[in-house]
Amino acid sequence: MKVTLKDIAKAAGVYPTAVSAVLNNKSYTRISQERRDHIRRVAEELGYRPDFQASCLRRGKKATVGVFLPEWRDVLLLELITGLSAGSNRSGIPLTYNFGMTKNSYFKFIESMATYRHSAIISYVPFWDDGYRDILKRLEQYIGDGGKVISLNTLNWPMIRSITLDIDEATGGRLAAEYLLKQNCASLATLSLATVNSQIRSNAFQESTANSDLPLKMLAIPTDSLHIRKFIPAIDRIIDECPRPVGIFCVNGQDISSYIIARCLERGLKYRKDLHLISYDHGPRTGDYFDIPRIIQPFRELGELAMDKLENLLAEKEANSEILKPTLQFHTGDEE
Amino acid sequence: MKVTLKDIAKAAGVYPTAVSAVLNNKSYTRISQERRDHIRRVAEELGYRPDFQASCLRRGKKATVGVFLPEWRDVLLLELITGLSAGSNRSGIPLTYNFGMTKNSYFKFIESMATYRHSAIISYVPFWDDGYRDILKRLEQYIGDGGKVISLNTLNWPMIRSITLDIDEATGGRLAAEYLLKQNCASLATLSLATVNSQIRSNAFQESTANSDLPLKMLAIPTDSLHIRKFIPAIDRIIDECPRPVGIFCVNGQDISSYIIARCLERGLKYRKDLHLISYDHGPRTGDYFDIPRIIQPFRELGELAMDKLENLLAEKEANSEILKPTLQFHTGDEE
DNA sequence: CTGAAAGCGCTAACAA
DNA sequence: TTGTTAGCGCTTTCAG
Secondary structure, three states, rough: OOOOOHHHHHHOOHHHHHHHHHHHOOOOOOOHHHHHHHHEEEEEEEOOOHHHHHHEEEEHHEEEEEEEEEOOHHHHHHHHHHHHHHHHHOOOOOOOEEEOOHHHHHEEEEEEHHOOOOOEEEEEOOOOOOOHHHHHHHHHHHOOOOOOOOEEEEOOOOOOOOOEEOHHHHHHHHHHHHHHHHHHOOEEEEEEOHHHHHHHHHHHHHHHHHHOOOEEEEEEEEOOOOHHHHHHHHHHHHHOOOOEEEEEEEEHHHHHHHHHHHHHHHOOEOOOOOEEEEEEEEOOOOOOOOOOOEOOOOOOHHHHHHHHHHHHHHHOOOOEEEEEEEEEOOOOOOOO | OOHHHHHHHHHHOOHHHHHHHHHOOOOOOOOOOHHHHHHHHHHHHHOOOOOOHHHHHHHEEEEEEHHHHHHOOHHHHHHHHHHHHHHHHOOOOEEEEEEEOOHHHHHHHHHHHOOOOOEEEEEEEEOOOOOHHHHHHHHHHHHOOOOOOEEEEOOOOOOOOEEEEOOHHHHHHHHHHHHHHHOOEEEEEEEEEHHHHHHHHHHHHHHOOOOOEEEEEEEEEEEOOOOOOHHHHHHHHHHOOOOOOOEEOOOOOHHHHHHHHHHHHOOOEEEEOOEEEEOOOOOOOOOOOOOOOOOEEEHHHHHHHHHHHHHHHOOOOOOOOHHHHHEEEEEOOOOO
C-alpha cells in the first residue's frame, strides 16, 4: 500500500531517523556518503512519497501552502487556479486560497501565514505604488524566518531570495505587431490601461512597428475608476483620427475588445475592411463576435510550474526563477 | 497559544481520551452525562478547535476535502471558489480542487477520493444524461462507506442521504418577467441554451408573463457544439419577428447577452427604444456596453454555506439541505 | 464507567 | 558517524 519511512529503513537496514535526515538534507545526524546513496536508491526503488501531513504535524506547521491572488472577476485567475490545483493534487500539497486587493489585506495574509505557521506562500503580488517596498521587506523577513516564497508576475521586482515566475510582456507586444503588420493597415493604434505591464506591451509594440511608416496612436486609460464610459471616447478617437483600415492592438483583453467591437458596429465600421483587431487573453467560451486573434498567456502552466518549484523548495532542493512566453492563438471558441 | 485536547483534559480533570470521545460523540468509552456536560463546557470556554490535521493522521485519512467542479472558463466558478476558500480558511479544512467535464473524469475523482481516503467531497455534479444514475449509485456507495458528501446545484435530483445546496431557478425567470413587464414592451422573447435549468428559468418567465397580452417567442440553442454562429440566426429571428420594442430575457448570461448587444448595434437598433434586455449572472467588471439589469446567483454565498455544512457534517452534527434565491441587480461595473 | 497506554508517520534531540 | 528514544495532537483499544 503506502510506503513509509519505516519500510525504507527496514529495506535499507537502517533507522527511520537516518532516512529522514538523508531525504531532507539535514545535518543533525551525520551519515556516510555510502549510506546516503544507498538510502536514496532504496527510497527511489520503493517509490517513496513523504507524508506531508505527518511531517508538518511533527514540525509544528500547517500542512498547507497559502496562496494569495487578486480579487478580480477574471477568467485568467481561473486558469491559474486550475494549474495550481493540478500541481497541488500531483504533489499532495494542499493549498489554501486567499483573495484580496488592498495592501492591508496582503499584510493580513502574510501575518496569518506566519502565525498559523503555514508551510509556504505562493503569491501574486499586485502593485501598490504607495507601499510595495514595505511588502517586499515583510516578505523577506518571512523568508529570513525560514519561510518559502514563490511570487508570480512580479515584473522583475527586486524580490530578493524568492523564486519568481513571470510571463514575458514584451513578447506580447511583438506578436501583436507582427500580426497587424501582415494585414493591410493604413494606420495603427493601441488601447490599454495605464499599468506597468500594459506599458511594457505597448512599448514593445511601438518598437516592433517603428520600421513601418504607419502612423501610430497610443491611448492609455487611467485606472483609478474603470468603467465603460472611460473607454468609449478613446475608441471614438481612434475611429475618428486614424486612417482606415486601422490596426488596433487591444492590450488588455476581453472586456475592452468587446467594447471596441460594439462601438465599431454601432458606428458602422466593417471588420477587416475598416479595422483589424488583435487582443489579449482568452475570449468568451463561445467565440468572439468577430473572429480575432488573441495573445494567450500560459497561466495554467504558470500554476503547475509554481507547484513544481514549490515541491523542490520544500524538499530543500534547488529551484530557479523562470519567465514564460505568451503565444498567438487564431481560433477562438469551443467548437472543434 | 493553541488549545489542545490535553489542555482541556487537564482543566476538566479528566483524560484526553474522555474529551475526544465526548466531542466526537463516540461510544467506545462510556461517560456519564454529568461529565459530558462538564467537558463540553470547558472545551467551549477555552475555545477549543480540534486539529484537523492530527485527527486525520490518526484516523488514517487525508486532511483535505476534495472539490469537483466543471471545467468551465466562467467567472461564476470563480465566485464559487472564492466562497469555498473563505469557508475553508475559516474552518481550517483544506480543499483540493479538481476540474472536469466528462463522466469519466468524475468517476476518477470519486475513486481517488476513496483510495486516498479524503475526508469528504463537495461536488458540482454536471448533468450527463447517459449516466447520472451510475454516478448517483457510486456516490451513495461512497456515503455508505462513511464518506460525507455535499452536492451543489443538483436541481432536486434524487440524491439520497447527501446534503444538497441549490439555487432556485424559477425565481430568476420570475424576476426577469417582473422587470420586463414594467418596461413599455410590445413583445417578449427568451434566448437560452437547451439545458435543464435554462428551461426552468424560461418556463417560470412564461408563466409570469402569461397574464399580459404580449406575444412571447422562446428560443433555445442546442448545446452539442456551442459557437457564436449558432446564436446570431436566433437573435436575428427575434429582431425580425418580434414587434418593437421587444423585451429580451437572456437566460444564460454574459457572453450571449454581449452577442445580442453587438447584433442589435450592427443592425441599428436602439437600446430602450427598440429593445429592452435583462440578463443573468455578472457582466464584465467594467460594465456592460448598455447598462442592463442582471439576475445574480449567489455563488459566493453558496460556497461559504457549503463549508459551514461540511464542518457540521465532519463533526457528526446535523446539517440540512438548502435552496438559495438569486437577486436582481441594476448597476453593473466596478465604479462607485 | 474511568484510566491508561499505544500508535498514525514523521523529525529532533540525545546517547552510544 | 550511528542507534535510540521521545513526542507533535489526536483516536482507539484494552485493562482497571
